[in-house]
Amino acid sequence: MLPFNGGTITLDCGLVSLKANDIIETFAGVVSDLASHLNAPQISQLTSVATSVASGVQDLLGAGDAETVLYLHDAFDASTLTSGHIFLSSLRQDEVEPSEVWMSRDGAVRKEERGPYKALRPQDYIVLRLEVTSERDDWRSISSIAKPLDMTLIYRAQGDAAKARSNLEQAIVAIFSSPELTDLDKKRIVEGIRKQLQNPLPGLIAAAEENRSADFLEIAAKSVSSSEAKAVAEATFSDVSNEMMRLI
Structure with missing residues (x-):
């Protein structure tokens, strides 16, 4: 999951036909290398994943003909980027009727008006x-x-x-400077933390000797909706920090 902080998102992908005797062995090596990086969710740790993808593609393409x-190759901005499917076909445009291509549990199928689902015509x-x-x-x-x-x-x-305020300030700095969060995400988590510090759930703070940050963050994130966050006035780091410090 990547944050969209404005600008343009470019999508590039392709389908390559390979012919080689050792392609399975090469593919297995690529998958193994990628799998070793998949437990790193933060954007700052994704460089190694991108490098593995690039290297893996080169290995596969060099494995045979x-x-x-x-x-x-396509580009999207905030107004055009929406959830859904993109269907790419090797057939000519006049040979594919978009209204007849459906997604089922078994993948892409063809369905004519009032007709049953059928397999797609032979195509890549x-x-x-x-x-x-x-x-x-x-x-x-x-x-x-x-x-x-x-630690807070x-x-x-x-x-x-004193130590609680020091750690809370570190968390606020991390929120404001995090490349993993959009501006709306930052407002949501700050507002959620504020609400939880003002009205902590029974037992949450009392049991803080245990590792409760995951619970705290999850509760904080769910306590403020996107619409509520949008309604909150913009605030500087100094404003947020000063107000949060008073809650400790």
Whole structure:
């Protein structure tokens, strides 16, 4: 899940036909290399994933005779990027009726008006699925925010206000500077933390000696909707920090 902070998103993909005896072995090596990087959710850790993808594609394309069958290059902005499917076909445009191409549990199928589902005509094709969301629900994966918030709860429960404020300030800095969050996400999590500090759920702070940051972040994220966050006035880091410090 990547944040959209304005500008243009470019989508490039293709379908390549390969002919080689050792393609399975090469493919297995590429998959194994990619799998070793898939436990890194933060954008700052995705460079290694991108490098593996590029290297893997080169390995596959160099494994034997390769022929590009389909290729897509398109760009989207905030007004045109929507959830849905993109269907690429090797057939000519006048040979494919968009209204007859449907997605089923078994993949792409053809359905004429009032008729049954049928297999697609023989062709090379790609189906891409885009999912666009207005908010994140994986706050707990952002360790630069979760860890200082965890310590904020612990020190607050222990009555050490100075250390609690210090860690809370670290969390606020991480929120404002995080490339993983859109401006709306930042407002949502700040407002959620504010609400939870003002009215903590029974037992949440009392049990802070345990690792509760994941619970805290999840509750905070769910406590403020996108519409509520949009209604909150813009605030500077200094304004937010000063107000939050008073809640400790």
